[in-house]
Amino acid sequence: MKLSSKYFGEIEYQEEDVLTFPKGLFAFEEETKFLLLPFSGSSGTLLCLQSIATPQLAFVVMNPFSLDGSYAPVLQPEELEYLGVKDSTELCYYVLCGVKNPVSSSTVNLQCPIAINDRICTCMQVILEDDRYSMRHLLSEFQAKEG
Amino acid sequence: MLILRRRAGQSFLIGSDVRVTIMATKDKEVQIAIDAPKEVAVLRSELAYAMNANREAAQEESLPQELLAAFSMLAQEPPEGAQEKGEETPAPQGQGK
Numbered sequence: 001m002k003l004s005s006k007y008f009g010e011i012e013y014q015e016e017d018v019l020t021f022p023k024g025l026f027a028f029e030e031e032t033k034f035l036l037l038p039f040s041g042s043s044g045t046l047l048c049l050q051s052i053a054t055p056q057l058a059f060v061v062m063n064p065f066s067l068d069g070s071y072a073p074v075l076q077p078e079e080l081e082y083l084g085v086k087d088s089t090e091l092c093y094y095v096l097c098g099v100k101n102p103v104s105s106s107t108v109n110l111q112c113p114i115a116i117n118d119r120i121c122t123c124m125q126v127i128l129e130d131d132r133y134s135m136r137h138l139l140s141e142f143q144a145k146e147g
Numbered sequence: 148m149l150i151l152r153r154r155a156g157q158s159f160l161i162g163s164d165v166r167v168t169i170m171a172t173k174d175k176e177v178q179i180a181i182d183a184p185k186e187v188a189v190l191r192s193e194l195a196y197a198m199n200a201n202r203e204a205a206q207e208e209s210l211p212q213e214l215l216a217a218f219s220m221l222a223q224e225p226p227e228g229a230q231e232k233g234e235e236t237p238a239p240q241g242q243g244k
Contacts, residue, residue: 007211025201026194026197026198026200026201027197027198027199027201027202028201028205039211039212039215041212041215041222042215042221042222043222045220045221045222046211046214046215046221048211057205059201059204059205060204060207060211060214062221066220066221067220096200096201096204097204097211097214098200098203098204099204099207099208099209099210099211099213099214100208100209101208101209102209103209103210103213103214103217104217106209106214106217109200109204111197112197112200112201125197125201127193127194127197135196135197135200136200139214139217139218140218142218142220143218143219143220
């Protein structure tokens, strides 16, 4: 199947690559189907969550573990049940990035990750109840630790 | 800011048609009942903040590729555990054009 994407022009994709968000994303509840497309040169840490229905809607997402190796999201029991797993560690996570101008002031939302059960390609965005994670961490916070 | 003290079973009014009743308290949680007209939106604050954060994230102000030049950790290999998980995720090839 073909799709016109925000960053990669027209792309070809397979039905099995489609990620389903039955509840959509917060404020984008009607957007239920996305593709996860890596930006080249990022080793899979920087990706684009491209809406299938709306070519101009694409979120820049990151692998949170590449920012903070100790990142440990814990979902609520009803969220785990919804995603068909028993434990938060069985899921994959991506976090949304706010790409700012200047780009050095960009932020990342560690409090509202996208949780993916890759066995059934079902996803949901959650709000973590963990004081360590906020919705706007400066990316530069994590760079300092890299040294 | 007005701060009120209420017990379980007691309530208060906001305006003339929104009534908030404290149902029960247990440990750190409070159960609250809200009686409001249909046109009054009742949202958990963090959900409203999450919606705003997403709306903001949908409007990039710079090219995302610029992040790679600005933040070296993005161009590096993620830690082993994360890498493993990343590979399991369906990741269609999108670098095409």
